[in-house]
Amino acid sequence: MDSYAIRAEGLTKVYKDFWRRKSTSALTNLNLTIERGEIFGLLGPNGSGKTTTIKLFLGLLFPTSGKSWVLGYPSGNLTIKRNIGFLPEESYLYKFLTAEEILDFYAKLFDIEKKERKRRIDALIHEVKLDHVRKRPLSQYSKGMLRRIGLAQALINDPELVILDEPTSGLDPMGSRQMKDLILDFKRRKKTVVLCSHLLADVQDICDRIAIFNKGVLQVAGTVRELLSQNDAIEFVIKNLFNDDIEAVKAFIESRKGTVLSIKHPSSTLEDLFISIIQRR
């Protein structure tokens, strides 16, 4: 068994126009490995090649050159799709169905038995907090609710590899936090998660490793800690210190040839503040 969840070698995708002339180079010579059990983030601005990469992994697009393997099989292999869950960047769902019906439809595509289907559907609807609207057609759902049911359909087969394209788009901060918690839970359950986003804070919070794309080219890849750490600077967070003490510490550092770059009160993120307020009420 391949130890990698995903492996790409020289993966290139060039879109062609109607006359088969090369028009856009969406992805150029991607060499990438994603370990099993890790949360991997694909970062980049719009049009940087993140979604193209995911579609190539899923076999929705065919590479112009290069190869990729998912869970040890060539991309697009039908057998391996039994172990993949995919949440597209927008909730492309059948709006005339209810939450229960759409999950049942997708579960049937995996040949899951009726009893097990019912158990999973109930559990997932509960997990994405849509119990109260489970019998309502999706046409009446809000964007956030559609996103949640989209996530539920991606998990209906209890996949080994979960590919999430912009999972937090359309979600309110609470939903966004729940989504992040869910993703972290996948890690605890030894599942591989490929996360595609342009919201850097989301990725920073939950990813083990990230890759940054720009104009279809992989710019950098590594662990979040590796990529963000500044080895020539040190940060202290100290509580209960008076102004005189601060000056003394500063003077001490400078006496030892150190340079104090900034002294400020630490602040939490806006997301943390928002959640703390909402939860308090």
Added chain:
Amino acid sequence: MIRTIAIHTLRESFRKKTLHVLIGLGILIMAILPAIPTTDEPDARIKMAMVVFFQVVVLLCITGVILLSATALPHEIEDKTIYGILSKPVSRLKLVAGKITGFVLLSALLLVILSSFNLVSIQYRASNVPEEYRGILKARTEFAASHFSIQGKLHHARQGIAWIAGGRSGVALWSFSDIKKTHTNTSGLDVECNLKLESDRGFIDTIPLMITVEDGIVGCGKTEVRSAQIDKPFVLKIDPERVLKNDTLNISIFPILPTDYIGATQMDVKVFSTQQGFVSNYGKAVIITFLKFLLIISIAVMGSTYLSAPVSIAAAFVVFLCGHILEFIKDFSLLIQDHHAHEHAVPGALKTPNILLVYVDHLIKKPLEWICLILPDFKRFDGLKFLLKGINIPLETVVVSFGYAVVYAGICLFLSAIILKKREFF
């Protein structure tokens, strides 16, 4: 998996109310029939009910089904719901097969509901029609003459019609074989004669004819004199137990008076077994019509794997139309002069091929020939022509139509899978 996609497709047409609209419109059309004036023929309303169902209502349903099946895949691609299916372990062949099956189920449902309504309305109308005019509600088996000859003197022949004069100078003889093998019940046989009648006696309405119906081998049978009305077919009822001892039946006819003449061809006398069983015959006509749906759905779905929704609708309609006028296209292509023929016809220096004819040959004649070869022949799926004549639809016709439709649909499915396999979803 195919079943799942098929049921999903059916459910979509149900939820989007397409099924309701088509059934509603179909029933409405059939319900307003009594308000439409007809001819004075007692069975005219029955005929109209059949014609309206098989031509108007079925056409309406086919239009609806074409619109649905030609747009289903393009809409899935456009709405990107196809991502949800293709990211699951569903092959593209199964996706297309599921879609086709779904629309075929939809058609079956439409036909069952609407044809049941039509059948009930036909039976209701028939109950108001005198017994002797209910021939249309029979499912008779038609036997065409295997041999036709003139015994004695032929008066003259014109435009393929053999004319004989009366007074035993000549006798028209029709021979029918294999009647006993096919005709199993003993309910009776009808001999339908549609002869051309003329007379030197001036303006008269009827001509006396001597008609003999006898077993072709033993010779036993019956002879009767019949006063045939000019320009009107007549039917002779015979008891097969008395007449038919073997497989062959001979029918001979001649005018009694020397001043009278009959003109006859091989197809002018036919034998029908007078079986009952209109409902089963109607069922066969509906099955044949259903095969037409299967065929056009396969073609529409195949087109939609590559074309956009509007183009695929247009393509399906063009194929449907051309499939009904294949004979015309064939005749038209035969009328176009072959440039090779021209070469042989022109001697010497002019033997060089006429470039215009070469172009016509390659740009019009050959494509038309190819169209005739490739396109399905929808005329084959016409059950109405049998019902209107009260003729039993032979089982072979149903089986051959089924085979034709299934093979054609199979080819369409195969091509659809290949096309879709090559497609990318951006």
